[in-house]
Amino acid sequence: MTRGTVTLYIAASLDGFIATADGGVEWLEEYASDGENGADGSFKAFFAGVDCLVMGSRTYEQILSFDEWPYGERPTFVVTGRDLPLATDRVELVAGDLHELVDRLEERYDRSWLVGGAALAQSFLREGLVDEIRLTVVPVLLGGGIRLFTDDGAERALETVECTSFESGLVELRYDTSGSNTSA
Secondary structure: OOOOEEEEEEEEEOOOEEEOOOOOOHHHHHHOOOOOOOHHHHHHHHHHOOOEEEEEHHHHHHHHOOOOOOOOOOOEEEEOOOOOOOOOOOEEEEOOOHHHHHHHHHHHOOEEEEEEOHHHHHHHHHOOOOOEEEEEEEOOOOOOOEEOOOOOOOEEOOEEEEEEEOOOOOEEEEEEOOOOOEEO
16 A cells, blocks of 8 residues: 655745734735646646645644635644534544654645644654645735744755646645655
8 A cells, every 4th residue: 555645735924924913814815826828727636636625723724714614525633732612513622642643644645735823834754744735925024924934954955846826826846755854
């Protein structure tokens, strides 16, 4: 059996923030639907191949505030130590070692989407559990907020797989992390 992949697919401002300081993502709304030939079409193609989702509790709580659960019947794993309401019977709260979680996911799923947020993405990256990064750069400078990448002291070399620009101004960068060099 081949090993499943974990992809961090996320959007960030040009200055590296995924949300405002209070967790707001309203600044993304004007880019949410730029058509099938834009980043929206790219996301839909990506999502069609996703078997399960992994997200942190703050991201999950933000998604719970939406009018409806946007991920259909896809199994979703929320990494948290808290007791949270379940959006659907396909949502599971998980705690513990991230390596054990990824091992469990890889037994059952080929493609896992690491949705976010920043703290969970940083933990996955630090532990070497991300196989691919798909970063959509949004042409806006937030000037502050929740930073996607932190100064954790680890250097990582990534292999560029693809770079796509869209008429909306969005740029999607795709990196393979499997050959990452890590140094502390």
